Structure formats: structure tokens, C-alpha cells
Amino acid sequence: MSRPGSLAWFARHELRLAWRDWLAMMTAGGRTRARTLALVLLGVAAFMHFIAYSLVARFAAPALDPDKTMLVVVTGSVLLYGSLMLSQAMESVTRAFYTRSDLDLLLSSPIVAARAFAVRIGAIVLSVMAMSALLASPFINVLAVKGGARWLTAYVAVVALAAAAVAIAALLTTALFRMIGPKRTRLVAQIVAAVIGAGFVIGLQLAAIVSHGTLSRLAVLASEPLVNIAPDIGSFVWWPARAVLGDMVAAALVLCSGFLLLGVALVIVAPRFADCAIAAAGAVQATTRPQRRAASFSGASPIAMLRRKEWTLLLRDPWLVSQTLMQLLYLLPPAFLLWRGFGGASGSQILLVPVLVMAAGQLAGGLAWLAISGEDAPDLVATAPLSPGMILRAKIEAVMGSILMVFAPFIVALALVSPVYAIVAGLGVAIAAASATEIQLCFRSQAKRSHFRRRQTSSRMATFAEAFVSIAWAATAALAATGTSLAAMPGVIAVGILASAHLLNPQRA
Amino acid sequence: MPITTSDSPPALEIRGLRKSFERPAVDGLDLTVRSGEFYTLLGPNGAGKTTTLRMVVGLLRPDAGAISVLGVDALASPIAAKQVMAWVSDEPMIYDKFTPLEYLEFVAGLWGIDAAEARLRAQGLVDWLNLTPHAHERCEGFSKGMRQKVALAGALVHEPKLIVLDEPFTGLDASSARQVKTVLREHVAAGRTVIMTTHILEVAERMADRIGVIDRGRLIAQGTLDELRQQAGKQAGDGSSSLEDTFLALIADEAAAA
Numbered sequence: 001m002s003r004p005g006s007l008a009w010f011a012r013h014e015l016r017l018a019w020r021d022w023l024a025m026m027t028a029g030g031r032t033r034a035r036t037l038a039l040v041l042l043g044v045a046a047f048m049h050f051i052a053y054s055l056v057a058r059f060a061a062p063a064l065d066p067d068k069t070m071l072v073v074v075t076g077s078v079l080l081y082g083s084l085m086l087s088q089a090m091e092s093v094t095r096a097f098y099t100r101s102d103l104d105l106l107l108s109s110p111i112v113a114a115r116a117f118a119v120r121i122g123a124i125v126l127s128v129m130a131m132s133a134l135l136a137s138p139f140i141n142v143l144a145v146k147g148g149a150r151w152l153t154a155y156v157a158v159v160a161l162a163a164a165a166v167a168i169a170a171l172l173t174t175a176l177f178r179m180i181g182p183k184r185t186r187l188v189a190q191i192v193a194a195v196i197g198a199g200f201v202i203g204l205q206l207a208a209i210v211s212h213g214t215l216s217r218l219a220v221l222a223s224e225p226l227v228n229i230a231p232d233i234g235s236f237v238w239w240p241a242r243a244v245l246g247d248m249v250a251a252a253l254v255l256c257s258g259f260l261l262l263g264v265a266l267v268i269v270a271p272r273f274a275d276c277a278i279a280a281a282g283a284v285q286a287t288t289r290p291q292r293r294a295a296s297f298s299g300a301s302p303i304a305m306l307r308r309k310e311w312t313l314l315l316r317d318p319w320l321v322s323q324t325l326m327q328l329l330y331l332l333p334p335a336f337l338l339w340r341g342f343g344g345a346s347g348s349q350i351l352l353v354p355v356l357v358m359a360a361g362q363l364a365g366g367l368a369w370l371a372i373s374g375e376d377a378p379d380l381v382a383t384a385p386l387s388p389g390m391i392l393r394a395k396i397e398a399v400m401g402s403i404l405m406v407f408a409p410f411i412v413a414l415a416l417v418s419p420v421y422a423i424v425a426g427l428g429v430a431i432a433a434a435s436a437t438e439i440q441l442c443f444r445s446q447a448k449r450s451h452f453r454r455r456q457t458s459s460r461m462a463t464f465a466e467a468f469v470s471i472a473w474a475a476t477a478a479l480a481a482t483g484t485s486l487a488a489m490p491g492v493i494a495v496g497i498l499a500s501a502h503l504l505n506p507q508r509a
Numbered sequence: 510m511p512i513t514t515s516d517s518p519p520a521l522e523i524r525g526l527r528k529s530f531e532r533p534a535v536d537g538l539d540l541t542v543r544s545g546e547f548y549t550l551l552g553p554n555g556a557g558k559t560t561t562l563r564m565v566v567g568l569l570r571p572d573a574g575a576i577s578v579l580g581v582d583a584l585a586s587p588i589a590a591k592q593v594m595a596w597v598s599d600e601p602m603i604y605d606k607f608t609p610l611e612y613l614e615f616v617a618g619l620w621g622i623d624a625a626e627a628r629l630r631a632q633g634l635v636d637w638l639n640l641t642p643h644a645h646e647r648c649e650g651f652s653k654g655m656r657q658k659v660a661l662a663g664a665l666v667h668e669p670k671l672i673v674l675d676e677p678f679t680g681l682d683a684s685s686a687r688q689v690k691t692v693l694r695e696h697v698a699a700g701r702t703v704i705m706t707t708h709i710l711e712v713a714e715r716m717a718d719r720i721g722v723i724d725r726g727r728l729i730a731q732g733t734l735d736e737l738r739q740q741a742g743k744q745a746g747d748g749s750s751s752l753e754d755t756f757l758a759l760i761a762d763e764a765a766a767a
Contacts, residue, residue, distance in 0.1 A: 294610065297615045309615055376605065377603055383567060383596045384616075
């Protein structure tokens with residue numbers, strides 16, 4: 001048994017909390033759902049391996065001595081993955097500073113705050129690592145089965161990248177505290193996280209559109225000018241790529257570098273944790289703020305008022321706006337592609353169809369959570385003399401109205417280039433948004449709007465279902481736009497996911 | 510079981526109400542609150558007070574029993590019952606990004622109050638509850654007491670005939686608590702009904718026309734303070750037997766009987 005207050009004791013406490021949280025999330029608090037959950041997870045894993053097989057199986061046997069083009073392409077992919085990990089790490093580190101749950105207890109206890117922070121950071125590394133490994137595992141497993149065990153070194157690269165991502169996130173967040181103060185850091189850190197997550201993808205896509213008229217990132221990475229200006233093949237820059245491609249020495253070097261960086265970050269940041277957390281506590285104590293323009297609720301039906309209420313609350317919360325609309329950053333490249341399409345029809349606008357459908361599904365999911373689960377006055381709405389059906393209708397209309405406002409300009413612009421694509425995209429956007437809303441209805445819970453960031457952790461099932469259903473509808477729309485009857489296949493998968501969501505619906509338990 | 514109705518129906522009539530979570534929370538409760546009275550529900554923690562009130566206002570579905578609000582069957586016609594009721598919970602739930610005036614106009618709209626009338630009432634309530642200096646500020650920076658006052662104003666803005674409050678004095682300072690008491694008294698003086706749970710026995714003693722004592726989901730005693738003293742075996746009018754003594758005696762009797 002570890003000594004109370006020691007690093008090991010605290011780590012054990014954190015792990016126990018994390019395990020219970022995870023179990024509660026995955027089982028939605030139910031006791032009899034473990035078997036269903038296991039079956040669903042197995043199904044998802046099998047599906048992901050099938051997808052991975054179709055995408056990477058043919059690349060399983062490259063030479064152990066990769067050429068420069070291969071190294072550039074793999075490094076680009078590693079950077080892409082790393083940027084997503086960094087984004088997740090930034091959010092987690094920011095949460096470690098701002099979430100009050102047990103921080104008051106910890107900071108008022110005689111334990112060393114730096115120790116608590118070190119353990120928290122360790123937990124974040126584990127969570128980023130687990131999530132990244134989980135997402136990468138179907139691809140790594142397929143490559144290992146088809147091309148040999150050496151591909152398993154990619155897991156080492158994932159672990160190293162997670163450690164490095166958390167280290168950079170901790171350093172960045174602490175630097176933001178010093179530069180802009182605790183009040184602004186929360187919002188800025190989360191915007192930075194989203195921009196980091198989206199920025200690399202968007203940058204590559206914009207470059208691809210400019211140089212090749214396509215949304216394909218690989219086109220840029222494998223392009224001759226980029227390969228020519230890339231460092232020499234012996235450079236340390238290629239260590240992560242070599243680690244992914246099965247080079248054991250490179251894997252060991254990358255692992256050591258990742259943990260060295262994490263150690264340095266802990267030494268710099270941990271002693272400042274208590275100060276930052278206390279400053280953050282002061283910043284979250286809201287101050288009164290005058291409202292310049294009052295919202296009008298006059299002359300509207302109760303349903304219209306509920307709709308207006310949802311929109312007013314959303315528009316008045318810059319943090320929520322940034323969180324929900326950040327997903328629209330991904331629409332920038334397609335919008336740019338569309339704009340270029342007016343100059344010369346290349347037919348590549350078909351790529352817009354799945355992007356729009358996917359974005360609509362994701363945005364609708366967030367908005368639906370806010371409207372359905374993130375109700376700050378649930379008792380008021382429930383005790384109002386309105387039927388539950390009317391309340392639900394108003395909330396669904398609020399979500400679908402927002403989707404209409406955001407996506408209508410894209411659909412109209414697309415219609416000017418290709419009416420057929422516009423019809424398919426319009427239908428796809430509506431169906432994907434309705435499906436995401438339906439999933440939120442199935443997994444609805446009572447939460448504060450301020451817990452929006454945690455909506456994805458409160459129900460992993462809803463998050464996965466929402467993501468997969470959006471992907472499936474995007475694929476359906478893409479295939480439908482090409483006029484092939486194969487479009488029915490992903491459509492059936494999407495319907496299957498919706499049916500599974502109904503089956504796992506905690507409201508039914 | 511059916512509820513008998515008369516020309517002047519009681520504000521609240523509950524018969525055989527049951528609700529179980531993992532064990533019974535409300536266990537065959539019968540309760541009648543007359544129109545125009547201030548009724549306080551007392552009981553130890555976990556006695557079933559809040560569960561009962563949440564079923565009355567339609568936030569929980571009972572397993573069995575009947576609830577009638579001013580002659581309206583609240584289970585068969587929930588919307589009609591909600592039209593004449595208001596609910597204030599112990600944790601004020603308001604929209605942080607709304608100003609008090611916006612919140613009140615929104616609540617009035619939910620109850621179908623005409624917009625001009627809603628604005629007038631909202632302004633009146635804001636003045637009455639001394640919220641005027643903050644009428645155009647968002648509620649996000651308000652103290653617990655101010656938030657509770659906004660929530661209470663929301664419950665009053667549609668002029669309900671029955672107002673149901675769960676621990677409305679939790680976390681209020683002396684001045685805010687006095688204001689809320691005054692508002693509730695005036696509400697009853699205007700012929701309306703207030704049902705309230707509280708752990709502050711002094712509040713119940715001073716404000717309630719009648720007091721109901723709930724334990725283990727059942728009503729174990731009901732009446733005026735004097736009637737409760739008699740039920741608890743105390744000497745009526747004996748200054749030494751406070752509501753606290755009476756309450757503890759009633760709970761102890763019930764525990765001994767169980």
C-alpha cells in the first residue's frame with residue numbers, strides 16, 4: 001500500500017476516479033448493459049478494421065528503406081495526427097486548471113500542489129495516448145497482420161507523440177496564463193486548441209486546392225516541389241516517420257524525446273500549478289455585465305419563444321459560439337474550392353457534398369445537445385403549460401433553423417455550379433442534421449450549458465454514434481452525387497447506427 | 510382512487526400517492542391543502558417532501574395515486590394543472606445570459622401572458638424585489654439570493670393560484686429571506702395558495718396556516734401548530750413546546766411505532 005499523500009497514492013486515486021468515470025460513461029450508469037456495451041464495442045472495432053483494411057492494406061509491405069517521398073507523406077500524416085493530439089491535450093490541460101470539482105479540496109489540503117499537477121498531467125497523457133491508440137489501432141493492426149510485427153512500432157510513436165503533445169499543451173497553457181491572464185486564457189486556449197486541430201488539415205487542403213484543384217492532402221505531401229525542399233533523408237526530422245514505418249531505433253529515439261519533453265514541461269509548469277489554478281478560480285467568479293440590447297419575447301407563441309430563447313442564449317455566449325462554430329472551420333477549404341469552381345468547372349465540386357453533410361451532422365449534434373440536454377432551467381420548461389411534444393418540437397426547430405441558416409448559403413452557391421449536387425447536398429445536410437438530433441434525443445441527459453465541452457465524455461456512445469452516422473450519411477451523399485446505387489450501402493449502415501442508438505437508449509432502461 | 514370535487518375545490522388534493530426509486534420514497538400519501546392557505550411540509554431528510562412536490566408540479570410521474578390541483582386532475586390534464594401553478598426549486602434555475610426582465614418576459618410568455626402585460630408585470634416584480642438596479646444586467650454574476658429572487662419573480666409573473674416552493678430560504682441572507690417571506694405572505698393575502706417545504710422550523714412556525722409532517726413517505730401529522738402539539742402529546746399553549754420540540758416528538762413517535 002502506498003503512503004497517503006504520496007505520488008503513488010495520488011496516482012491510484014486518480015486512476016480509480018478515471019476508471020469509474022469511464023465505466024459510468026460507457027454504460028450510461030446502467031448495471032445490466034455491460035454485455036450490450038461489449039457487443040457494440042466489438043461491432044465498432046470490426047467495422048473500423050474493415051475500413052482500415054480497405055484503406056491501408058495495400059501499403060503494408062514497403063521497403064524498410066523508405067524514399068524521401070514516402071517519408072514526407074508519412075511525416076505529414078504524423079503531423080496531422082499530432083496536431084489532433086495536441087488539440088485534445090490543450091483542452092484537457094485547460095480543464096485541469098479550470099474545473100473546480102475537487103480542485104478546492106486538493107488545494108486546501110496539505111498535499112504538495114505540484115505533485116497533484118504531475119499526477120493530473122500523467123492522467124492526461126494516458127487519456128490522450130489511449131484515445132489516439134484506439135483510433136490508430138485498426139490501421140496499425142491491419143498493417144501488422146499484412147506486413148509484419150515491425151509495424152507495431154507505430155504504437156510506440158503514438159505513445160511518444162501523446163507525451164510530447166501534453167508537454168507542449170501544458171507549456172502553451174501556462175504561457176497563455178502569463179501573457180493574457182486567467183480570465184481570457186480559458187476561451188483563447190480552447191480556440192487555439194480547435195485551430196491547432198483544424199489548422200493543419202485546412203492548410204494542406206487549401207494548398208491542395210491551389211496547386212491541384214482537389215481537397216486531397218496527399219496530393220500536396222507527395223508533390224515534387226515539397227519533396228525537393230524537404231531536409232536530407234538522414235535528418236532527425238524523419239525519426240517519427242521512420243518509427244511509424246517500423247524502424248526500432250527511430251522508435252526508441254522518438255519515445256525518449258517525447259518523455260524528455262514531458263519531463264522538462266513538468267519541471268517548468270508543476271510548481272506554478274497552484275498559482276494558475278487559484279487565479280483561474282478567481283476568473284470563473286463571474287462579474288455582472290450589462291446587456292446593451294434586450295431580447296424581445298413579445299408577440300410570439302410559446303414555441304416561437306422557446307426557439308428564440310435557444311438562439312439568444314447561444315449568440316450571447318462567445319465561448320459556446322466558438323465551440324460550436326469551430327467545426328465550420330473545416331468548411332473553409334470547400335468554400336474556397338467552390339469559389340474557384342465559379343472560374344472554371346472542374347467537376348471537383350462533388351467533393352463538397354460529403355464535406356457539407358459531415359459538417360452539418362457534427363454541428364447539429366452540438367446544437368442539439370445544447371437545446372435538448374443543456375437546459376439551464378429544466379424545471380421551468382417542464383412545469384410550463386406546454387406539452388412535452390411542443391417543447392421538443394421547439395427545440396428541434398431551433399437546431400434545424402440554425403443548420404438552415406449556416407448551410408443554406410453553401411447549398412445555394414453549389415446550386416449555381418451544379419443543381420444536382422446541391423439537391424443531394426441539401427437532402428444530405430437535412431438528414432445528417434436530423435440523425436444527429438435524433439441521437440441526442442436518445443442519449444439526452446440533464447446538464448448545464450457550461451458543461452458543453454464535457455458532452456462528449458458524458459456519453460461516449462452518443463459521440464461515436466453521432467460521428468459514425470455523419471460519416472455514413474456523408475458517404476451516402478457522395479456516392480449518390482455520382483449517381484451510383486452503391487449509395488444505398490452507407491445509407492443502410494447509417495440507419496443501422498440510428499437503430500442501435502435507439503436500442504442503447506438510456507431512456508428505455 | 511377517484512378524488513371527490515366540490516364547488517370550491519381544494520388547492521391540492523393528493524390520494525394514495527406512491528413513488529419508489531430503489532425503495533419507497535412516497536408511500537401512500539394522502540394530503541389536502543385548502544385554497545388560500547399557507548401550507549408548510551416538514552420532515553426529516555429523505556422523508557419524501559421534495560419527491561411529493563415534484564410529482565405535484567409534473568416533474569415526476571407517480572407510480573400510483575391521484576393528484577388534483579384546484580379541481581383539475583393533474584395526471585390526466587397536466588397542462589391545465591400547470592397553467593395555474595408555479596414551481597420554485599431550492600436551486601434557482603435561471604438563464605445566466607438573460608437579464609431579469611428578459612427572463613420574466615420569457616416566463617410570462619410560456620404561460621401565454623400578453624406581451625404588454627408581461628412587460629408591466631415583470632417591471633413591477635423587479636421593482637418589488639429590489640432588483641431594479643440589476644434589471645438590465647445578465648444574471649450570470651448574481652449572488653444566490655438575487656438568483657432566488659429572480660426565480661421567485663418568475664414564479665409570480667404569471668400570477669399562479671398555487672405556488673409550490675422547495676426550500677426557498679436555503680442560502681438566502683436575512684434581508685433576502687425577509688423579502689421572500691413578505692412576497693409569499695402577500696401572495697396568500699391575495700387569496701392564493703402557497704405550499705412550501707422547509708427545514709427552518711422558525712419559518713414554518715411563523716408563516717404557516719397549517720403544517721404537515723411527512724416521514725418515510727407518509728403524512729404522520731397535520732394541522733395548526735396547536736393541533737400538532739396536541740397530536741404530539743404536548744400541552745396546547747405551553748410556551749415551552751416549540752415547533753422543534755413538537756416536530757422531534759412526532760418523528761420519534763413514528764420511529765417508535767415503525
